[in-house]
Each structure stands twice: as C-alpha cells, then as structure tokens.
Amino acid sequence: MITLKGAEVSAKIREQVDELCKGMTGSTPKLAIVRVGERPDDLSYERGALKKMEAFGLLAESFAFPGDISDEDFKREFSKINENPEIQGILLLRPLPEQIREKDIEEMIQPKKDLDGISPVNIAKVFAGDESGFAPCTAEAVVEVLKANEIPMTGKKVIVVGRSMVVGRPLSMLMLKENATVTICHTRTENLKETCKQGDILVAAVGRAKMLDGSYVGTGAVVIDVGINVDENGKLCGDVDFDSLEGIASMATPVPGGVGAVTTAVLAKHLVIAGLSQR
Amino acid sequence: MITLKGAEVSAKIREQVDELCKGMTGSTPKLAIVRVGERPDDLSYERGALKKMEAFGLLAESFAFPGDISDEDFKREFSKINENPEIQGILLLRPLPEQIREKDIEEMIQPKKDLDGISPVNIAKVFAGDESGFAPCTAEAVVEVLKANEIPMTGKKVIVVGRSMVVGRPLSMLMLKENATVTICHTRTENLKETCKQGDILVAAVGRAKMLDGSYVGTGAVVIDVGINVDENGKLCGDVDFDSLEGIASMATPVPGGVGAVTTAVLAKHLVIAGLSQR
Numbered sequence: 001m002i003t004l005k006g007a008e009v010s011a012k013i014r015e016q017v018d019e020l021c022k023g024m025t026g027s028t029p030k031l032a033i034v035r036v037g038e039r040p041d042d043l044s045y046e047r048g049a050l051k052k053m054e055a056f057g058l059l060a061e062s063f064a065f066p067g068d069i070s071d072e073d074f075k076r077e078f079s080k081i082n083e084n085p086e087i088q089g090i091l092l093l094r095p096l097p098e099q100i101r102e103k104d105i106e107e108m109i110q111p112k113k114d115l116d117g118i119s120p121v122n123i124a125k126v127f128a129g130d131e132s133g134f135a136p137c138t139a140e141a142v143v144e145v146l147k148a149n150e151i152p153m154t155g156k157k158v159i160v161v162g163r164s165m166v167v168g169r170p171l172s173m174l175m176l177k178e179n180a181t182v183t184i185c186h187t188r189t190e191n192l193k194e195t196c197k198q199g200d201i202l203v204a205a206v207g208r209a210k211m212l213d214g215s216y217v218g219t220g221a222v223v224i225d226v227g228i229n230v231d232e233n234g235k236l237c238g239d240v241d242f243d244s245l246e247g248i249a250s251m252a253t254p255v256p257g258g259v260g261a262v263t264t265a266v267l268a269k270h271l272v273i274a275g276l277s278q279r
Numbered sequence: 280m281i282t283l284k285g286a287e288v289s290a291k292i293r294e295q296v297d298e299l300c301k302g303m304t305g306s307t308p309k310l311a312i313v314r315v316g317e318r319p320d321d322l323s324y325e326r327g328a329l330k331k332m333e334a335f336g337l338l339a340e341s342f343a344f345p346g347d348i349s350d351e352d353f354k355r356e357f358s359k360i361n362e363n364p365e366i367q368g369i370l371l372l373r374p375l376p377e378q379i380r381e382k383d384i385e386e387m388i389q390p391k392k393d394l395d396g397i398s399p400v401n402i403a404k405v406f407a408g409d410e411s412g413f414a415p416c417t418a419e420a421v422v423e424v425l426k427a428n429e430i431p432m433t434g435k436k437v438i439v440v441g442r443s444m445v446v447g448r449p450l451s452m453l454m455l456k457e458n459a460t461v462t463i464c465h466t467r468t469e470n471l472k473e474t475c476k477q478g479d480i481l482v483a484a485v486g487r488a489k490m491l492d493g494s495y496v497g498t499g500a501v502v503i504d505v506g507i508n509v510d511e512n513g514k515l516c517g518d519v520d521f522d523s524l525e526g527i528a529s530m531a532t533p534v535p536g537g538v539g540a541v542t543t544a545v546l547a548k549h550l551v552i553a554g555l556s557q558r
Contacts, residue, residue, distance in 0.1 A: 124399035127406045127452075128444055155469035163455055165407055172451075172463070173406075176442055179467040181474065184451070188458040190434035195460065 002251040004224075006261030009141075009148040010052075013265040017056055020272045029088045029275025030059035031115070031267070032081045036074065036100065037067030041228070042093040049091060052264035058271055061087075071100050075108070082110055088278050089115040089271040112277055115270040117170065126170045129177045134270050139171040141262035142203055142224050143178065145253060151201065151222055153178040159199035161185045161192070161212065161239075167205035167226050192216070204239035214244035223252040226259050281530040283503075285540030288420075288427040289331075292544040296335055299551045308367045308554025309338035310394070310546070311360045315353065315379065316346030320507070321372040328370060331543035337550055340366075350379050354387070361389055367557050368394040368550040391556055394549040396449065405449045408456045413549050418450035420541035421482055421503050422457065424532060430480065430501050432457035438478035440464045440471070440491065440518075446484035446505050471495070483518035493523035502531040505538050 031053055033046050046062060053060035063081055065074060074096075081087055090113045096102045111121040117136040125133030146153060158180040162168035172182045185195055196202055196216040202223050204212050209229035217223055227239030238255030245252050253259055310332055312325050325341060332339035342360055344353060360366055369392045375381045390400040396415040404412030425432060437459040441447035451461045464474055475481055475495040481502050483491050488508035496502055506518030517534030524531050532538055
C-alpha cells in the first residue's frame with residue numbers, strides 16, 4: 001500500500017502559488033485568522049496556518065477575541081476586518097460560541113475574501129460547479145491529493161462518508177465536477193460497509209476515531225482520511241484505522257501528515273487568488 | 280406495478296395549501312410568470328402554471344417579453360416585477376436568450392419571491408439542508424411524490440441520474456435531507472446500468488427520451504421519471520421507457536401525468552408560503 005503524503009501534495013501547491021505570485025506586483029496578500037475563545041483545535045489549526053503562510057512567503061495575522069464576546073461586539077470587530085483593504089483573505093475558525101449568530105457572519109463576509117467558502121455566494125458556486133468562487137479548503141484538499149497523485153476520478157465510484165457543510169457536501173460537488181459518480185453516505189445509511197466496499201475511492205469525513213477499517217474497503221481502493229480525532233491513548237488519529245488497510249487498499253492518506261497538511265496549502269493558494277483579484 | 284399518479288399527489292398538496300391559506304387575511308398571493316420569447320415548452324409550462332394557480336384559488340399574471348429584448352431593458356422590466364409589492368412570487372422561465380446575463384437575474388431576484396430556487400441564497404440553503412428557503416419546484420416535486428405515496432427514504436439507496444442545477448443536484452440534497460444514501464450519476468458514469476440497478480429508488484432526470492428501460496431497474500424498485508421529451512412519433516414521453524418496467528419495478532411515475540403535475544402544485548405551495556412571509 002502506498003502512503004499518500006500531504007507534504008508532497010503541499011509542495012506541488014507551493015509551486016502553483018509561486019507561479020501565481022510571479023505576476024504579482026505591490027504588497028503581499030495578507031490573511032486574517034479570526035478566532036473566538038481558546039479551543040485547542042482552533043489554536044492548533046491557527047498555528048498550522050500561520051506557519052504555512054510564512055513558509056509560502058505570504059502574510060497572516062491572528063485576530064483573537066474572548067470566548068464571551070457579545071454578538072454585537074464581535075460583528076463590529078469582524079466588520080472592520082472584513083472592510084480592511086490591507087486584508088485580502090479571512091479564515092474564520094468555527095464553530096463560534098453560541099451567543100454569536102454564525103449565520104449572520106456567513107452572510108456578512110465578503111465572498112472575495114471568504115477563503116474557506118462559508119458565504120452563500122461561494123456555497124452556491126461550489127454547488128453549481130462554478131470554479132470562480134472559493135470551496136471549503138478541506139474539501140478542496142481531498143481533490144488536490146487525488147490530482148497530485150494522478151488518481152483518476154472521471155467515471156469512478158467515489159464514496160463520501162459524512163455529509164457536513166465543511167467536507168462531505170462540498171466535496172461531493174467537487175468530485176462531481178471531476179466527473180466522478182458520487183455516493184454520499186452518513187449515519188443513517190443502511191449497509192454502510194457494503195456500500196463503502198464498492199468505492200474506487202473512499203473518503204472518510206465522519207469525525208469518529210478509526211470508525212472505518214479494512215473491512216469497509218474494496219481491494220485496490222484509494223482511501224482518503226479527512227478525520228482528525230484523538231484515540232483512546234490521547235494520540236492524534238483519523239476516521240480510518242490506517243494499519244488495517246495494508247493488503248487491501250492500494251493507497252491511503254495517513255493522519256497526521258495527510259489531508260491536514262494540504263488544507264493550509266489550499267488556504268494559501270486561495271489567499272493568492274484573492275490577492276490577485278483585489279488589486 | 281403501481282402507477283404513481285401526479286394528480287393524487289397534487290390533490291394532497293392542495294390540502295396543505297388550503298390549510299396554509301386558512302390563516303391568511305388580506306389579499307390573495309400573486310405569482311408573476313416571466314417569459315422571454317415564445318418557446319413551446321415555456322408556453323406549455325406557463326399554461327399549466329396559470330391553470331394550477333387558478334385551480335388552487337391563487338392569482339397569477341404572465342409577463343411576456345420579446346425574444347430579442349436587450350439585457351438592459353429586460354433587467355429594468357424584471358426589476359419592476361421584483362420590486363412590485365403586489366407580487367409575492369416569481370417564476371422565471373429559463374433558459375433566457377443568450378443576450379441576457381442570466382447570472383445577474385439569479386442574483387437580482389429577491390430570495391423571498393424566488394419560488395423556483397434560482398438565487399444563490401436559496402441554492403445555498405438547499406445545499407445546506409436548510410428548509411427556510413425555496414428549492415427548485417421540480418426537485419421538490421419528486422420528494423412530494425415519494426412522501427405522498429409513503430415510500431420510505433431514510434437509509435435507502437437513491438440513484439439520481441442527471442446532475443443539473445434544476446433537478447439532479449438540488450434533488451440529491453433534498454434526498455440527503457430525507458436521510459437517503461444518495462448516488463449521483465451522469466453521462467460520464469461507468470457501469471451506469473449496474474449502478475442504477477442497485478437503487479431502491481431510481482430517479483431519471485437526464486432529458487433523453489426513454490433512455491432508461493427495465494434493464495436499468497432493480498426488482499421491486501421505485502422509479503421516478505422527471506423527463507419531459509418528445510419521442511420519434513412526436514408524442515410526449517419521459518426519460519424512462521414506462522412499459523418496459525412492468526414486472527420489474529414496484530411503482531413508477533408516468534409521463535405525462537406524473538411529476539409534471541406535481542411541480543406546479545409545489546409552485547402554488549411556495550407562492551402561499553411566500554405570501555404569508557410578505558405580510
């Protein structure tokens with residue numbers, strides 16, 4: 001079984017970013033990372049994103065607000081970032097605390113700065129297969145992993161397990177754009193194992209530690225693991241039991257070191273595209 | 280094989296509409312049907328919609344424009360309808376002629392009047408499974424046919440053939456909302472026949488006369504035909520060869536007299552919902 005390493009995909013995206021930057025004059029694009037509270041996974045993603053932007057030669061700034069900030073105060077602060085011409089892209093770490101109406105923020109964010117595809121305009125574009133918007137970075141990262149490894153998608157059976165707005169749904173639409181035959185599975189799916197086994201490509205985006213093992217995988221299938229969980233020993237792990245795939249899957253992404261590493265590279269690419277469109 | 284008749288489903292929706300109307304005071308909701316040019320299928324759909332609104336005790340008015348109207352002139356006229364407080368719902372017959380930028384109209388239409396779900400706001404809601412918006416009427420009509428006939432969707436394998444923004448894509452999302460396991464097939468799908476045969480429910484929305492016959496259908500499956508085509512003898516027909524299903528499918532919708540009759544009933548229901556929200 002071949003391990004599909006995120007770092008290699010990220011390096012390829014880096015080349016694309018460098019290419020895009022060549023034509024760029026004036027100031028370097030700048031990302032605003034907006035965080036409310038101190039959730040460990042937000043902090044971890046923020047660190048990863050800051051590091052990646054720096055590595056790619058891009059600018060990034062964190063805007064952190066207390067976990068108990070009021071809806072009104074947060075909206076005022078968010079507006080400033082949203083309107084700031086020195087910021088070309090925004091990453092909002094979610095979910096926001098309950099007192100903030102997340103829906104309002106989704107509608108407020110300028111689509112051209114909405115690098116993670118949370119605004120209705122970008123969502124509608126992803127749904128329609130219109131590439132002029134921004135798709136959620138994690139969903140796009142899955143497609144990038146497949147493309148970078150030259151894994152064909154046209155006509156192939158892709159099984160997506162999970163139907164979230166962050167991965168499952170947008171990924172299904174991106175896969176459709178690649179001409180895959182897409183099946184969306186979820187908690188209510190009957191005969192999940194049987195269905196998963198039919199996939200030429202199986203994508204796990206359920207958020208449950210090691211939920212899928214080799215018995216869910218067809219011989220020779222490609223397995224992409226989007227999950228980031230903590231196992232019973234406190235160790236980072238995916239939705240897939242990686243070791244159990246040996247001898248069954250042809251290729252698979254590990255966790256950590258798989259899709260996660262690609263997500264921030266996609267974010268960087270989106271930032272450069274946003275930067276180019278805003279000059 | 281049981282024939283699933285649209286008229287019976289339409290009658291059930293009529294009951295819901297009457298129930299909704301009970302609480303309504305003041306003027307009757309009014310639909311604007313906006314047509315550019317004289318395409319026969321537009322005219323046919325317009326007649327059907329006018330008839331249905333009248334039958335349901337609702338108001339409707341046609342706004343027809345010459346096929347060569349300029350982008351600018353059409354937008355000015357469309358704006359008037361869009362802003363008219365006496366009109367609570369709009370049905371835009373599409374596709375529009377090439378000189379009109381349809382994308383702009385999709386963004387112009389007020390989501391609360393957008394009964395056929397063409398605005399980004401409504402599209403994003405359908406994608407997210409948020410029922411506060413309007414889904415495209417034809418896609419919703421398919422779900423109504425299944426519900427009215429008490430055909431379970433939860434956990435079931437639904438195969439949708441076709442990935443248009445009018446039916447295939449939104450229908451897949453509506454089916455997901457009903458907890459079905461959804462597979463989206465299209466022209467590039469490998470082994471289409473095999474995949475279709477696995478469906479507990481098979482929905483044809485391809486727009487090709489009698490493309491699917493009994494050999495694509497699993498024993499006991501439910502077949503929903505969204506197609507409206509003309510066969511080699513000039514007769515109206517669906518995407519499915521209805522007669523070939525006998526002895527294979529358990530139930531199927533005919534064309535005409537199937538989904539089409541339900542679509543305008545859904546439009547009427549949307550109009551009443553729009554009317555209630557605009558007072």
